[in-house]
Amino acid sequence: MTTLTPAIKHSSLRLNPSLRRNRLDRLFTTIAGGFSLIAVLPLFLVLIYVILQGGRLISINLFTQLPPAPGLDGGGIGNALIGTFVVTLVASMIAIPVGVGGGIFLAEYSKSGPFAQFIRLGNDILAGVPSIICGVFVYGAIVATRLFFGQSYTAAAGGMALAILMLPTVIKTTDEGLRLVPKALSMGAIGVGASKFVTITRITLPSAFTPIATGVVLGIARAAGETAPLIFTALFSPFWPEGVFNPIATMSVLIYNFAIMPFDAQNELAWAASFVLVILILGANLLARWLRRFASM
Amino acid sequence: MTMTMPRKTPAITNQSCLSLEKVTISYGSFEAVRDVYLEIPRGKVTAFIGPSGCGKSTVLRGLNRMNDLIEGCTLKGRVIFDGQDIYAPEVDPVEVRRRIGMVFQQPNPFPKSIYENIAFGARINGFSGDMDELVESSLRKAFIWDETKDKLKESGNSLSGGQQQRLCIARAIAIEPEVILMDEPCSALDPISTLKIEELMHELKKTFSIVIVTHNMQQAVRVSDQTAFFNAEAVEGGTGKVGYLVEFDETERIFNSPLQQATQDYVTGRFG
Numbered sequence: 001m002t003t004l005t006p007a008i009k010h011s012s013l014r015l016n017p018s019l020r021r022n023r024l025d026r027l028f029t030t031i032a033g034g035f036s037l038i039a040v041l042p043l044f045l046v047l048i049y050v051i052l053q054g055g056r057l058i059s060i061n062l063f064t065q066l067p068p069a070p071g072l073d074g075g076g077i078g079n080a081l082i083g084t085f086v087v088t089l090v091a092s093m094i095a096i097p098v099g100v101g102g103g104i105f106l107a108e109y110s111k112s113g114p115f116a117q118f119i120r121l122g123n124d125i126l127a128g129v130p131s132i133i134c135g136v137f138v139y140g141a142i143v144a145t146r147l148f149f150g151q152s153y154t155a156a157a158g159g160m161a162l163a164i165l166m167l168p169t170v171i172k173t174t175d176e177g178l179r180l181v182p183k184a185l186s187m188g189a190i191g192v193g194a195s196k197f198v199t200i201t202r203i204t205l206p207s208a209f210t211p212i213a214t215g216v217v218l219g220i221a222r223a224a225g226e227t228a229p230l231i232f233t234a235l236f237s238p239f240w241p242e243g244v245f246n247p248i249a250t251m252s253v254l255i256y257n258f259a260i261m262p263f264d265a266q267n268e269l270a271w272a273a274s275f276v277l278v279i280l281i282l283g284a285n286l287l288a289r290w291l292r293r294f295a296s297m
Numbered sequence: 298m299t300m301t302m303p304r305k306t307p308a309i310t311n312q313s314c315l316s317l318e319k320v321t322i323s324y325g326s327f328e329a330v331r332d333v334y335l336e337i338p339r340g341k342v343t344a345f346i347g348p349s350g351c352g353k354s355t356v357l358r359g360l361n362r363m364n365d366l367i368e369g370c371t372l373k374g375r376v377i378f379d380g381q382d383i384y385a386p387e388v389d390p391v392e393v394r395r396r397i398g399m400v401f402q403q404p405n406p407f408p409k410s411i412y413e414n415i416a417f418g419a420r421i422n423g424f425s426g427d428m429d430e431l432v433e434s435s436l437r438k439a440f441i442w443d444e445t446k447d448k449l450k451e452s453g454n455s456l457s458g459g460q461q462q463r464l465c466i467a468r469a470i471a472i473e474p475e476v477i478l479m480d481e482p483c484s485a486l487d488p489i490s491t492l493k494i495e496e497l498m499h500e501l502k503k504t505f506s507i508v509i510v511t512h513n514m515q516q517a518v519r520v521s522d523q524t525a526f527f528n529a530e531a532v533e534g535g536t537g538k539v540g541y542l543v544e545f546d547e548t549e550r551i552f553n554s555p556l557q558q559a560t561q562d563y564v565t566g567r568f569g
Contacts, residue, residue, distance in 0.1 A: 111368055184405035188465065190366065192418030192472055193395030202417070207408055 047278065054275025062272050067238055067254070073265050077273045079240050083155065083248040084277075086241055087234055088224045090159025095166035095223075096216055102167075103174020103212070108200050120175075127168035134164045135229030143233055148245050155241065155248035158234025162226060166219035173215020177208035214288045221284035225277060227252040251277045314339035314476060314506045315360055315397075320374035322355050322364065329355045330540035333374075335525060337476075342498055342507045344517040344548065347527030347563070352540025356527070357478050357510050361397035362390040378476075395422055398474035402481040404461035406453030406468070411436075411445050414453045414464055418472040431471060438504075439467035440497050459490025466497065470505065477501065479509040483516065495520050514564060517548060524551040526560045 016022065065076035102119070110116030138161040143152050181204050189199040205212075235247040236257055251273045258270035313336040320333040330352025337343050337360075345353035355364065362383060364370040375382045383393045406414050415432045424431065432449070436442040441463040445456070453464055462482055469477055479498075483491040498507055498520045511517050517524050525545040529538035544551060544560045555561050 182405070184401060184403055185407065187363070187366065187399075187401060188405040188407065188468075189417070191361075191363065191394060191399035191401070192421075192468060193391055193398075194418070194421050195391050198421050202421075203407055 047282075050271070050274050050278050054271040054273075054278075057268055057272040058275065062269075062276075066240065067249075067258070067269055068265050069238075070261070070263055070266070075265065075269065077251060077254060077269055077276070079237065080249040080251045080254040080273060081276065082241050083234070083237075083250045084224055084252070084280075086244065086248060087155055087158045087162060087230065087250055088220055090156055090244060091162035091166055091223050092216070092220055094160060094163035095170055095219060098163075099167050099170025099216075099219070100174050100212060102171045103178065104200060104205070106171070106175040107178035108196070108204065123168050123171050126164070127172070130228075131165055131226050132228035134161050135231065135233055137161075138164070138229065139232045151245050153233065153235035153247040155234050155244040155246065158230045158248065158250070159244070161229035161233045162223040165226060165229065166223045169219035169222065170212075170215055173218070174208070174212050177211030177215070178204055180211065181207045210291050214291045217284050217288040217291065221281045221288070224284070225252055225281050227256050231256065312339055313337060314378070315508075316377045317356070317359075318375040318377065320356070320359065320372060320376060322352065322359050322370065322372045324367070325369040327537060328539050330527070330542075333542045335542060335545055337506065337508060338523060339506050340502060341522040342502050342509060342520050343523045343525065344521035345508070345510045345525050345527060346512075346514060346517050347540070347543075348529065349512075350538060350540070351527040351529040353510050353525075353527045354480055355540070357480055357508060358399075360476070360478055360508065361394050361399055363394075363399060365390055395472060396474050397476040397478060398469035398472060400462070400465050400469050400477060400479045400482050403485055404458055404465050406456070406461050406464050408452065408454060410450050411453050411456070411464060412449040414468050415471045418468055422472050424472075435467040435471040436464075438470055438501070439463045440493060440500075441467060457490075459486045459493060462486060462490065462494060463497065466494070466501075470501070474505065476506045476508065479507065481510050481512060484512060491516070514552070518552055521548045524548040526551060526555070526557075526563060528559050528563070 017026075059076075061074065062076040062078075063081060064078050065074070066079055067077065068075035102123075106116055106119060110119070138157050142148065142157045142160065143154075146152050148154050148156055185207060186199050186204050189203045190196075194202070230250050230253050234250055234253065236253045237247045237249045239249075241248050255270045255273050255277070258266040258273070261267065261270075315335075315337040317333050317335040317337075320335075321331045322329050333356060335356075345357060347353050358364045358367075359372050360376060360378075364372065372384055376384055378393070378397065381388065383390075407417060409417065412432055415435050416428050419428065419431055433442060433446075436445055441460060444460055445464070448455070453461065456464060462485075466477075466482075483494055486494070495516065498509070501507060502522075509517075509520065523545065524547075526543045527540050528543045529540045531537075532539050544555055544557045546555070551560060552564050555564065
């Protein structure tokens with residue numbers, strides 16, 4: 001008994017596909033691949049359906065005309081297109097300064113104390129609040145109380161509801177973007193005698209510009225497509241926008257209103273608006289991706 | 298040179314520039330370094346050596362209130378600079394850092410052009426002279442002008458590690474501080490870049506007082522006039538080791554005839 005019998009027998013190095021472990025490997029790869037296909041399937045189905053239904057309706061008139069009166073043909077979604085931009089602009093004007101400011105506070109000024117923890121937790125919860133709740137809140141706080149010059153439904157109220165939806169995204173991406181900036185950079189600025197304010201505005205914020213911009217764009221993309229918070233804040237209007245203190249048409253509410261009407265012209269406009277909205281949001285997301293790519297270079 | 302002010306006589310250069318009196322620095326309730334008394338001389342290079350965790354970097358950062366940026370870090374005792382305790386409540390830490398500059402372990406140029414890297418500090422310090430001239434002279438003093446003069450508009454990040462560190466030194470001297478603190482400035486660099494920075498230090502000490510933390514004892518011997526040896530010891534009831542100053546003397550004496558056995562053991566490599 002001079003030779004030891006090896007505890008593990010070595011076989012050929014050649015790949016043997018019929019081995020149990022190799023068969024299982026193939027099986028699980030197939031299953032995982034199948035599920036990931038199913039996961040992206042809705043995206044393509046929705047896109048294709050909307051493009052087929054709405055894409056063929058694209059014309060100049062669509063962007064320049066008002067929706068027709070019930071029963072008439074033709075018309076466009078010009079007012080809703082402008083309305084979506086107006087409401088989103090109002091939302092951005094509120095959410096970007098507040099959100100970026102809040103993010104700066106969390107990342108740079110707060111000392112991770114209970115207050116900052118509370119704000120972060122609150123922000124995460126706010127991100128999960130259903131959009132219709134934001135709408136009801138703004139309805140109760142602004143619309144029902146006629147806060148703006150005695151007006152009830154206004155574009156400004158709609159913008160505020162969307163701002164509440166945008167805020168968590170903007171705060172979180174600003175906070176995280178700033179924390180990703182190497183500490184060594186701000187140390188360097190402070191080491192040459194920069195105050196905290198100068199360090200943040202001149203060194204840290206510019207370095208975190210891309211993640212912040214990405215967050216803002218994603219926030220806008222989310223807000224622009226929301227319907228629920230707008231139904232009872234901005235309401236709808238069949239006319240051209242009359243300033244931010246009047247009801248305003250938006251594309252998402254137009255889709256909601258027109259898709260279920262018993263008139264073909266309105267149904268077609270709803271599809272056309274869906275198409276335009278999807279393209280805008282797709283564009284915003286691609287812009288965000290491009291910004292991110294720009295950052296990693 | 299018209300700089301013939303009477304108080305800049307050689308006798309004054311022996312005077313201390315920074316003095317630490319019973320300085321204890323803690324992170325939260327943990328004391329990192331305890332009861333340091335130290336007189337850092339003006340116009341010389343002072344090296345801090347010692348094993349990891351002995352608190353030498355902590356003390357260095359305490360000299361220009363960089364520790365303020367670390368949460369929970371507190372300093373007891375007094376750090377006297379220019380006749381003033383820099384930790385007194387009425388002192389503005391930003392002013393302190395303008396007069397006591399810092400170079401870090403990792404080169405950290407700003408993600409701006411080489412020109413802007415130098416101009417940034419000067420501008421925020423209210424520099425009103427010829428910026429081009431200041432940029433050139435600062436880069437010259439840091440021995441990096443020849444390598445950068447043709448690409449001042451390029452990003453500071455496009456330089457090599459050693460060049461970046463010299464750029465950071467140029468950035469520090471552009472604001473004309475009185476003291477420059479260097480926290481292991483060569484530990485991320487190759488030997489040739491290290492040599493360049495050491496030559497640079499010899500040049501700089503004619504104008505500035507320099508304090509350098511280094512793990513490399515040969516470097517301490519090559520560049521410094523004075524050396525402080527820090528060590529760490531476990532204390533009763535403590536959770537970790539507490540750093541303290543073992544010995545502070547002329548570099549030559551620290552390495553050749555130290556008074557303490559611990560210093561002797563460390564500099565000869567018979568440590569621990």
